[in-house]
Every structure is written in C-alpha cells, then in structure tokens.
Amino acid sequence: MTETASPAPAPMSFSRKMTIYVALLAGLFMAVLDAQIVATALPTIAADLGRLELFGWVGAAYLLATAAVTPFYGKLGDLFGRKRVFMAAIVIFVIGSLACGLARSMEMLIAARVIQGLGGGGLMTSAFGILADLFEPRERAKYQGFSSAVFTVASLIGPVAGGVISQTIGWEYIFLINLPIGIGVIIVLIFAMPNFETGRKPSIDYMGGFLLAAAVTALVFWAEEALGGGYGGVMVYLLPAVVVAALVGFVVVERRADEPMVPLHLFSNRSISLALAISVVSGVATLGMLNYFALFLQTVTGLPPALAGLLFLPSSVGSLLASVGSGMLVSRTGRYKIFPVISMVLGAVVMIGFSTVHATTPLWFIGILMFFFSVAIGLQMQTLMTAVQAAAPMRDVGAATGTITLARMIGASLGLAANGGLLTAALMRGQEGISAGTLAAMPGPMSEMTPTAIATLPPEAASEVVEVFATAFGTVFYFGAALFAVGFLCALLMPNVKLAGRGGEAPTGGRAAPAGVPAQAAGE
Template identity: 40%
Template sequence: MAQEVRIPAVSPAPGEGQTPRTVMLAISALLMGLLLASLDQTIVSTALPTIVSDLGGLEHLSWVVTAYLLASTAATPLWGKLGDLYGRKRLFQTAVVIFLAGSALCGISQNMAQLIGFRALQGLGGGGLIVLAMAIVGDIVAPRERGKYQGLFGAVFGTTSVLGPLLGGFFTQQLSWRWVFYVNLPIGAVALLVIAAALRIPARSAKHTIDYLGTFLIAAVATCLVLVASLGGTTWAWGSVQVIGLTILGLVLLAVFIRVERRAAEPVLPLRLFRVRTFTLVALISFIVGFAMFGAMTYLPTFLQVVQGVTPTLSGVRLLPMVLGLLITSTLSGQIVSRTGRWKAFPILGTAVTAVGLLLLHQLTPASGAWMMSVYFFVFGAGLGLVMQVLVVVVQNAVSYQDLGVATAGATFFRSIGASFGVAVFGTVFTNLLIGKLGDALAGRRLPPDMGPSQLAADPRAVERLPAELRPAVLNAYATSITDVFLYAVPVVLLAFVVAWYIREDKLRGSVTAPEITETLASNPVERSSRDEVARALSVLGTREGRHRIYETITAKAGYDLLPAASWLLLRIRRQGSVRPGLLADTIPVPLKSLTDASRQVEERGLAHREGLELTLTDRGARTADALSQAREESLTELLGDWWGPDRPTDLVRLVRELNSELCGSDGERPHAPEPPRDHAA
C-alpha cells in the first residue's frame, strides 16, 4: 500500500556550489545513461529478423519489444518519486546496474522466452535512466542554464534515433545479434565510474506518498490486455479459457485500480484528469500514435530484410528517412506552437499525414525501389512528428498547475501503452496472415519435410533454402502479410484524425512551451513535478525574452528612463555586489561602448559610485535595482496566466523568485546595443 516518507531538509538552490568542470563531468555521465536507454529503443529493431531465425518463435517476436515497453512504462513514475525520496544519484546508479544486467542476460539468451524475460528486466532499468537523468539536471544546473544542457540531451536522442538502426544492422551482420545488447556493457561501465567520481547532487527536500499499489495494478491491467491481444487467435483460441480468464482478470484489476486511485494521496494516474475533456481526447490520440508508430517500426525491418533481401545494415540505412521525417516535423511543430500559440492544425494534419503514410506503406512490394520507399518512410515519420510534440503542449495548456507534471507524463504514458498494444496487435495480425498466406502459396507443392508453412513462418532465413521457383510466392506472402497490417492500422489512425477535430483550441498559456525532444520521442514517459515543468518553461521563455528587448520592457514597467544596458548593469551590480565594467567588457560579448555609456549614466545619476575600478550601488541605486527586479518578477508572473491566481501555491511563488534572482543581470540576457543618450533623471 502507499507508504509515506518524509525528508525534512532545506535544499540549496540548483547549481549552488557546482563548478563548470564538475557540472560538465556529471552531464557527461547523464548523457551516457541517456545514450544507453535511447539507443536500446532503436538498435534492436533491425536485429529482430535475425534473432527470430536464431531462436525461433516468430509469433512471439513482438514481445521482444513489448516486454521492454511495458516494464519501462510501469517503472517510470516509481523511479521519479523514489529518486525524490532516497537520492537520485543512488537510484541512477541502480538503474544503470539493472539495465546492464538485463543487457548481459539478453545477450546470452538461448531461447525466445529467456530473451523476453530479460528484456523486461532491461526495461525496468531503462525506465529509470531517462526520467532520473532529466531530474538530475534540475538538481545540478540553475534553471537559466538548463537550456544548453537539455539541447545536448536532445542531440544524443536524435543521434541515437538515426544511428540505432544502423548499429543494430552492423552488429548483426558483422558480429552477432547478441552484440546489440553487449554494446551497452562498456558504455554503462564508464557511466558508472564517472557517476561515482563526478556526480555531486545537493540534498533536496521531498515529501511523497508513493502509490505502489496503483503502479502495480496499472502494469498488471496493461499486461493482461496485451497478452490477450498478442496470444489470442494464435497461441490460444479466442474462446479459450486462457483468453476469457485474462480478459476477466484485466477488467477486475481495472476496477480495483480505479478504486485505489480514488483514495490514493498521490495517485500514479489521477482520475480527475479524465474529467478534463482535452486530456481524455489527447490520451486517446497519444495511444493511437504509439500504436501506429511502434507497430510499424517493428515490422518494417522484417519487410526489408526478408522480402527485399537487404542486409541488416542496409535495412537500417533504408529506415533513416522515417526517423529524419519524425525529428524534423516534431521539432518544427513544437517551436511553431510555442511561438505562435496556435496548435489545433497540427494534431489534425499529423494524424491525416500518418494515415496517408500507412496507405503508402501498404503499397510496398518486393520490387519497390529504394527512392520510392524513402519517400513513403519520410511521409509516415513526418506525420508522427507533426502530432507528437503538440500533444504534450496541449495537455499542459489544459490542466491546472497541481496536475501539470502528472498530466505531462500522462500524455507519453498513454503513447507507451499504445505502443505495447500496437506491437502486440500488429504481431498477432501478421502471424495469422502469414501462416494463412504461406499455406495458400504452397498448397499442392512438393516441399522438403522441414519447409512447411509453419517452419517458414518460424524461421525467415529458411526462405533462402527454398527452391528458386517457390521463393517468389513465399516472399509475396511475407510482403502482403506485412503491408496488410499497415492497411488495418489506417482506420485506427483515422479515428485519431476524427477525435482531433473535437479538441477545443483554448488560448495557449504564455508559460507553455515545447518540451525537450527526449520527452516526446522516448518510449517511456518522463515524470517531473509541476514545479519542474514550470521552471523549464519559464527559463526558456525568460531567456527568449532576454534576447528580445527585455531590459527595455522592465525599465518601462518600473517607470525609469534608463538605457537598457544601464538597467542590466544595475541588476548585475545588485546580484554580485560590485562589478568592474572594464573586466565585463573582456568576459562578456557586450559592446564596450554600451558598457561605457551605461557606466557613465548610472554614475551621473547617482545610482552607483566608483571605488577604484569597481562600481557599487548607492542607496538610490539599490532602490532602483529593487524596482527593476520587481518589474522582472512581474514579467515572469504574467507568463503564468491563470496559474498565478489568488490561491497560487507557495512553491510557485518561490520558483518565480528563484528564477527572477538568477535571470536578473545574468550573462544569458545581455542588453541590446545602446540607444542615443538620454538626459532625463532616473
């Protein structure tokens, strides 16, 4: 049951006491952890046909992916809250060790059952790597500095999305499919050493009631339903005791889950979210996007390697247009929405393009050319990218502040569950179609004893041993079985297209921005608190405003007639106690003339006085700087919209003050070129 743990500690500000060198070393360790988790989501796909040929069990191929997805998705909220309670460094090390143990065991698996079980163990560790890495950045880096480090995280994830299929194909072809898992071991070992030596996380205060029972129940419900979807009609008949029993068990567990969540202090999935119409509709679309995305990505390498006979490495190259399309449109759509505030067109357009992409994939044949396939793959990936980033933005905009963190994770949670169902359902449909079509293609043909439809379905490499005159019919059976699966997914995606029209386009809050790409491309959701989500958004917006005449704005808001550079200089002195304008000119890329004019103005108006080479504030200057700081804080609160209401929580108030202190006069917000001198008094 729920267990409440309290840690009464006063936490230092993020980044306090951290040197640039220690931060960079720690970020390097986190990047290696992210590399492990993100690489493993893509590197396995191109190795699956070879794995099936070696271990057998084509009907269970989908579970190599599904086991990882289910375990990582269910574990994510637990990793996030346990890190708050017991320290994220220790938990991150534990996640790496579990992931590496799962990787090693996957590499030595002797049958499909072992591989599936060890993939679940690997997913348990993988669920902690992304969520804890993202949270640790918040512990060791001040909000105004997080953008550049989160950019590195996005770059690593984007790179592995591209390199994963290539590396998976290369290892499979040149070494063994087992190296797809062994490659994690040296990277993980280095990550553990760097974490132990360099990662210093300040003690943070936290109080949480962990919903262990709710987490277990939602994982159990998902597992029951995925088992029914993947084994019903293949291993077990639809009317069998096993299928009926699992269905009933899943429904009973769902009813228990609903009852538990209504009473939980901090539910893993608050039921009140479903009273928000936008969240419910977005959850459904997210489920369908995951269903289509991972279902298709799992079976495209099989089409390329078995039907078209390309090498595993080349199949990874052929998939790059899909990944590039997804990355490009995901990034662009998120940025456009953040800057314009208009988002309704993207889920509609994205689901429509995804449906078109699936229809194009249905047109693939054994003779399809590489250029034509690249276009089809790009269209499919572009459709997914158009909708993925935007769904998180829409959810953030629809909920109250108290639910911001859990709703953000909920959007990707449903996509992860959809991915599990998609892979399972695609696998069931593919297996049923393949066995039937192989039987039709080989009916009346004289075959070797070990070359029947069941054997050919269990081992794709057996196709190469068939007599030449039989191969075209068998390859056509494989091709049409896979492409028909894409056709069956089209109505599901069209359902999301229809649902997207019913989402009401509420005005976008100023504080809602596109999340990091790791959050929308990762297969497991990233769990962060509402405070962390607002810190991320305000630091992004605050820095963006800083590049767009913020010092003119706050000077006018405070009622002063100063150069923007003078306002910046006053806040800089207030922040540091004193400054040397000449030294600033050497260390910060601000024009020397701007600093000279600003220094002269604050001295002439009695706002600062010179002690040797240093400027310090006068009493009048201190009052002016306080007013400018207050104006800066008000500009931040305006971005929060209705979240900054009369009943705003105290942690939000503290966050705004913390961000204001870090942003005022910071290097990241440099003033614009000076305007003509003004002679009015401040």
C-alpha cells in the same frame, strides 16, 4: 495532506544545463535502444543459448518490466526528487545489462532482461521529467524535440545495430556496450545535476502502483497471446478479467490515497486525456509498426538486409527534422496543437502509400515514404509530452510524464501484437489462393516464409509468394491508416492553448494563470 513548499533550485548556467541534458539523452537512448536491439540478434542468441521456444520472451520480458514500473518512477520522482530516482534507474539498468551479457542460458537472459527493464522504465520516464525541472514550458519544447528524435532514432537503428553487433563481435556486446555509457552518465550526473528536492513528505501508494502494474502487465500479455496469434488458450479469456478488476481496484485506491500513483484529476483535463489517447493510438500505428518494416522491405521488394537497413536512414533524418523543428516552433509561438493534427493526417497518407508498394516499386518512392513516416512520429511525440507537462500541476509533472510514457508503451505493445496477428491471418488467407505448384515448392506455411526461404523458390513461385506478402502487408497498412484517422479526430478536439513563456507570459486571451495553476490551464 499538507505539502511543504518545494525549495527552488539554484540558477544553473547554460553549460551546466547542457551537460545534464546530454547525459539524459545518453540514458534515454540506451533505454529505448534496448527495447529494439534484440529483434535481429534473437536468431543468433537462440543458436548459442538454445531453447528457441523461449526467445520471444527476451524482448517481451524487457517490455513488460518497463511498462510495469513506469508509473512508479514518475511518482517517485515527484516525491523524492528526480536525480535520485534517475540515478537509481540507471544503476539498475547497468546491472541488468551486465547480467544479460554474462547470461549462459535463455532462462538467465530472460531474468536479466527483467532487471534491465526495471531500470529502463525509469530512464525513459525520469529523463522527460528532469527536462521539466531544467527548462520553462516553451524552452522545454525545443529540447524535448531533440529528446523525441533520440527516442525515434534509437527505435529505428536498434534492429540494424543488433544484427551488425551480433554477427561481428558477438551478441553479448549489444548489452555490454551499455556499461561504459551508463557509468559515464552516472559520473556526470553525480557532479553536474542538482537534487531538485521536492520538500514533500514521502507517502508511496504501493497498492495503487501494484494494481496499475498488474493491469498493464495483464493487458500486454493478453495482446501477445490473443492479438499476436496465440488464440484459444485459457489466458486469452482470463486476462481481460484481470485487467478490468485491477483497473477498478486502482481507481478505488487512487481516490483514497494521500499521494496517488496517478492522480485521477489529471484525466479531467482535456489536453491530458486527449494526448494520452493519441499516444496510445499512434503508438500502435508507429512504434508498433517499426519492427515489421524490415520484413516488409526484404520480402516485398526483395532487398538484401544491408540495403533494407539503408532505407531506415531517411526515417532517422525525418524524425530528427520533425522533432527539432516542431520543438523550435512551439518554443517560439507557444502553440502545439497544429503538430499532432498534421502528424495524424500525414501518417494516414503514408500508410496508404505503403499499401501500394510492390516488388517493382522504385526505391526512391519507398525512401520518401520512410522519411515522412518518421516525420509523422517526430511531429507528435514531443509536442504531446509538452502538452501534458504544461497542463499538469507542477507537483504532478512526474506522474503525468510517467502516464504518457506508459500510454506510448502500451500502444507499442498492442501494435506489435495486433500488427503481427493481422499479418499472420492475412498470409494464411493468401495461402488459400496460391497455385498447387507454388504450395508444393514452399518449405513451410506462408506465415513462416522468410526472405531467405523466398529466395530459394523458383521465380514463378517466388513472385506469387511475394504478391501474397504485399497484399497481407496492405491489410496492416490500412489498419494503420484507420488508427491515424482516429488520432486525427482526437487531435482536432485538443484545446488550442498557448504555453507560457519566460516570466509567466499569459496565455492567449490575456488571462494570467492563478497561483498554483499551470499557465496552460488558464487558457482552456
């Protein structure tokens, strides 16, 4: 297919770039926040709307819709220009948020969350793609550090914000708060952001996108059913076949497509393939673990919700410092490999540290662990994004960005299900060893014991239940440590390349990149 040369956008002032950048961060923050904010608001929502058996789909619907459309947005940005695609995504997201706030039944809310997710996937993918348009590779690493910090902070404060808002002004406002922010972002980008026209003739790979969306959706749904504790149902056995068939069909279609949704040649680049593998593994061990920390802190240490929430503050600080600091160092040196390596080692150590936490563990020690857990997240998220964008040809930056975003989401989805399944299984094993008196005092099975229920037990029974929870969470944390070890091996295998600086500074070794080849590729 003949490609028309992309006209270079007119030079922009620093203040204009920063205006666009802040607007992108606001959009990214909303999209990530809404993936987590419903966790603590769900009991309130279910009490108001009824249909308690459906409340799990309030979160799953958003996650599935976001995962399904992420590859589309990356490729559409490459074809039509990322401004148009980002604007369309935020309009869809705002409409979905309004529909969520106005929902008067659980079914309506789930449908509205699907709409919201269709926009949220575009916000996450397009925001990082636009950064590639705004900044050179080294400079981009610095600003992606702030972006990754926003990603992590939103994930951390989402459950806390959801609980506070739902209990004070009403659960509807966890969605309606997006309206003024989203409208403000739209107004800013209309006037401040150039079009970044690609000059390419649109040729959308609908079939490839559909097959990839089907594979991802089936995989996430299977994880919820099998790993999350569904077990035994026919879908547990049928969905893996759907995943395999969809992926085979996807590869066949992508080989023949003029504009493949995910160009298969990206996977032949070692930096990209290893970054994607690390993103999936670390997504399971980090983003897939965040939702369980509040339960861990309240059950094992006995902390009230407010104090447990305060322990997330060190996490926010750790993520911010690690993301921004690593971004600045990559910007200065052009080297990024060391950061995912350190991240994986640190993550494994922190997971082992968490496995030692019991009811008498000092709060300062838990705070340190929370801090370094998010440092581990911050060190790898933006550096892997930088690695993928630098290794991909400029015409495929959007597709590459969408692919690594999708990899993280798949990891987070698998992590939520796998960690939940491990915890439930360990709790039920622990129940077999507790005393008859404790078992008689419990209002239900161990897997349904909440912090509130534990507080109603006699002291001896409560202590025994807490010990079972501590042991069960230890299983989850050891699993996380093993995942970080796998990620460490992948990080070691990444090429130790040097990003090009301003004016196309040559990579290490003095070999300039050929025309049309990313600067990183010349150093591999």
